[in-house]
Amino acid sequence: MNDVLVGRALTKRFGQTVALGGVDIAIRAGEAVAIMGPSGSGKSTLLHCLAGIMKPDAGEVHLLGQRIDAMGERKRSALRRTRFGFVFQFGQLLPELPAEENVALPLMLGGVARAQAVRQAREWFAPLGLQSMESRRPGELSGGQAQRVAIARALVSKPAVVFADEPTGALDQRTGQDTMRLLVEATRHNDASLIVVTHDPNVAAWCDRTVEVRDGQLLAGGVPA
Numbered sequence: 001m002n003d004v005l006v007g008r009a010l011t012k013r014f015g016q017t018v019a020l021g022g023v024d025i026a027i028r029a030g031e032a033v034a035i036m037g038p039s040g041s042g043k044s045t046l047l048h049c050l051a052g053i054m055k056p057d058a059g060e061v062h063l064l065g066q067r068i069d070a071m072g073e074r075k076r077s078a079l080r081r082t083r084f085g086f087v088f089q090f091g092q093l094l095p096e097l098p099a100e101e102n103v104a105l106p107l108m109l110g111g112v113a114r115a116q117a118v119r120q121a122r123e124w125f126a127p128l129g130l131q132s133m134e135s136r137r138p139g140e141l142s143g144g145q146a147q148r149v150a151i152a153r154a155l156v157s158k159p160a161v162v163f164a165d166e167p168t169g170a171l172d173q174r175t176g177q178d179t180m181r182l183l184v185e186a187t188r189h190n191d192a193s194l195i196v197v198t199h200d201p202n203v204a205a206w207c208d209r210t211v212e213v214r215d216g217q218l219l220a221g222g223v224p225a
């Protein structure tokens with residue numbers, strides 16, 4: 001009930017390596033889930049399969065009841081653009097564009113006219129503590145500010161699910177905690193679900209629950225301490 005994103009029996013191999021060995025996972029509407037586990041355990045592979053970036057060898061991914069893993073690449077990429085948002089370890093902002101255009105980009109790619117898209121993008125700056133940063137280029141922002149611009153970009157299309165892969169990995173402890181709090185609050189405020197891959201228990205602690213991946217298998221997770 002109320003599952004937004006469901007992965008069933010997800011399996012992915014790279015040569016002899018079984019990166020995912022039949023994983024079942026269900027993400028409910030509005031919840032924040034941390035995916036933890038040792039290096040090489042399959043966390044990123046799981047995230048990429050759920051996000052439609054990677055096709056699993058077997059298994060299924062359903063978004064709001066619609067099977068997405070079997071779609072063609074064009075349809076899947078349109079869906080990624082409109083229904084999913086992404087925050088990566090290093091913001092991955094386009095260095096030549098001002099912050100507001102970086103945020104506006106998903107809207108423009110979806111066909112919104114530039115002026116309108118930038119207007120909508122600007123609305124995100126104050127709530128994320130980015131007042132007067134609109135016209136700065138990514139190189140003129142601190143790591144924490146750049147990550148907040150990336151959060152705005154992930155949410156601007158009102159996605160159903162935001163995926164974050166080590167979103168605080170490049171930040172110091174304090175900035176990382178502030179950034180994670182903003183990420184969780186902003187996704188919650190927008191009724192989006194959040195899936196965060198992290199090594200850091202302090203990051204996972206912001207989420208509603210944690211699941212652990214070991215050797216391509218999902219271990220039962222709990223509510224973070």
Ligand SMILES: Nc1ncnc2c1ncn2[C@@H]1O[C@H](COP(=O)(O)OP(=O)(O)OP(=O)(O)O)[C@@H](O)[C@H]1O
Pocket residue numbers: 014017018019037038039040041042043044045046
């Ligand atoms: N493109 C690829 N080609 C070959 N092997 C891969 C590829 N991507 C991942 N793997 C392997 O699959 C396994 C799972 O990798 P994955 O990146 O999902 O782990 P992870 O838990 O995210 O690790 P980390 O925390 O170090 O990022 C690893 O053994 C990895 O070496």
